[in-house]
Amino acid sequence: MRPVVAALAGVLTVGLLSGCGQGAGNAEGALQIGVMLFNTDLPAYAPLTAGIKAKADELGVQVDIQNGQLDPARQAQLVQQFVTQRKDAIVISASDADAIVPAVRQANAANIPVLGVTNDIGDGAQRLTYVGSDNVAFGEILARGALEATRPDAKVAVILGALGTTSERERTEGIEKFVAAHPGMQIIAKQSANWDNAQALKVGQDLLSKYPPGTLDAIICEGPEGAAAAKYAASAGRTDVKFIVGDTSQDVMAQLEAGTITATAFQNFFDQGGTALQYAVDAASGKEGDVPQPDAYAPIDLYTVADVAKIPANSLF
Template sequence: MQNIRRRVFAAGVALTAVTALTACSSDSSTGAGGSGDLRIGYMIWDTSVPFYSNLISKANETADSMGADLDIQSGNGDLAQQIAVVQQFVTQQYDMILISPSDPKGIVPAIRQANAANIPVMAVNTKADTSDGAELVTYVGVDDVEFGHHQGELLAKALDGKGTVAYITGKLGTSAQIERQQGFEDALGDYPGIKVVATQAADWDNAKALAVTQDFLSKYPSGQLDAVVGQGPESVTGAKYAFGNNRKDVKFIIGDYPADVRDAIVEGSVYGTVDQDPAPQGVNAITYAVNWLQGKESEVPRPEAYIDMPVVTQENVDDVPAAWGE
């Protein structure tokens, strides 16, 4: 496979293919380090997830402006492939490796290999476990526990502290899913009148979120369900379905703020959301990576570099542009 400078492509690799991949990408004229500048490899667990489009765009723009070579590869949602991509970056002796893993624990062996090779590693958007010896420069993204807490408080406001709720999570095992659910449940501890009657994963997928919502609405007819909370923006598909099928009795709380979620808040099919903007995550990740490699360690927030998460409802939607999409 040929690495193309600053181009996102699917890393069709397996654990046993690292040597072959390295041999195929040894031509520095087309590889990530062709200009001789700082070389940064970035593994994203699945670049096809719409959220990552703006993060990738801003990361590329920032790398260009700072004179760094950025090589972004997709793990295609497969842990073995994600590990293989990181191993490839280690073998190619990149200056720094950025990771957005799907499994915070499963990626640890690859991080350790980078640590052993003295290559700094930074987590972006999704976290990696550091309790078992893996070392990270920092984590760039949102505080997902606080994200979930914001959703819980928004739900309590929407229901005036009392009602029945169905909960749609993202991909099970990702740090965002785990921590958002933790924060959500912590928040609801202050509202004993709110009961979660069903929980189902939708894997950050629009079609799955719609199917899960349809199942909830069928199982809980009018009068038996007061709200649906979705960890990610994909739940907007179900909100629009409910709105168009006369289930306006169910309030929807969404996570993230793309254009279709903003439109849904305006029309009234979504009560509100927590805005996680991908753009500053891309900008900050590259900025901190370059600063670290240039010896400006004091300019890199550690152990986390959190971004703000405004809550958006009809009260302020006119003042808050969508984080991505058209």
């Protein structure tokens, strides 16, 4: 439980009484929601953004989506800009959970509700809720997929996401937690690919070169960029190494069907975007009691080829 959440109810109440939600948006007749996404160039942010926009159209609110460009300083500036513009609520996906805290405090001081989406906000600032996966559980699911696809004494390598992001830190924690609970398993290598396809391919090539057949059972990639490494492994005849990847892109789904990827941890970014926007509107409308707190965790599932038909098209990127 986050200790600051209980205090937030009082902050929001004061804000509503003192004019929170009466900014530029209401002057024009529609709520104004600011959304800061740490890097809209990431493929996974396409369905997330689409979900936000679809829900905004459904609810008749105006949404201002800004790209943080993987730069913590820019992300803080964008949140500060939303505060200056008196947005009715702010939704944040920060690349660094702790670095965004001072900017969120400014929103708190202005009585503007703040929500996290996909990546959480660090301690020391008040946010109403976090919409996204439980990333520790996500990491555990990935490690379970590796165990089920290989053997009890499996040797695994992990391709990490961007170091310092909430999802990277917590997914790594989950993987390590699962492995620690299964003493036969062993993590023999970890390296970041920064959620980037080209970097993941290079890391995968390096791992397969370093660990010949019989010395590596599985590669766990915390994001969908592991598809690039999996495709290379198949072309190089390294079918001895099983690939388990986080999140489900079109390429990942195609490789599930082809058998080059064994399993994927699936979450629906489109739904998460729409849910975050809905809760932001609820908070801005004085209905923060309708918002699950302190977290609104989204479903996560381990999918194999048998589950491809379950994957909705709007979730793919």
